[in-house]
Amino acid sequence: MKITGPQARAARALVQWPREHVARLAGLTLEALASFERENIDPGEEARSRLQAALEEGGAVFLSEDDGGLGVRLKFTRKEVRSIRRLENEGGPVGDDDI
Numbered sequence: 001m002k003i004t005g006p007q008a009r010a011a012r013a014l015v016q017w018p019r020e021h022v023a024r025l026a027g028l029t030l031e032a033l034a035s036f037e038r039e040n041i042d043p044g045e046e047a048r049s050r051l052q053a054a055l056e057e058g059g060a061v062f063l064s065e066d067d068g069g070l071g072v073r074l075k076f077t078r079k080e081v082r083s084i085r086r087l088e089n090e091g092g093p094v095g096d097d098d099i
Helices: 005-015 019-026 030-037 045-057 078-088
Strands: 060-063 071-074
Touching: 005 019, 005 030, 005 045, 005 060, 005 071, 019 030, 019 045, 030 045, 045 060
Parallel strands: none
Antiparallel strands: 060 071
16 A cells, blocks of 8 residues: 555654654655655655554554545554553563463
């Protein structure tokens, strides 16, 4: 699926990551990402794939026209995200068990 600039901008807002962070993860310049989000440039298929992968890592799910309309949503609900963050921050040593 070929993501669009507005989808990338919406996904970045949903995962609450600043443009600088997303550009670094995707290997893009800040200016290139901003221009793509405004639909001024197409950074190319490889750059769009890296950008999509970075945003998906943050929890974004891109929707195609076949999914009921072009868009983006979060992979988890806000409640699930809070639970995941709480569990990730528990820390402590990892133990072995029989399960």
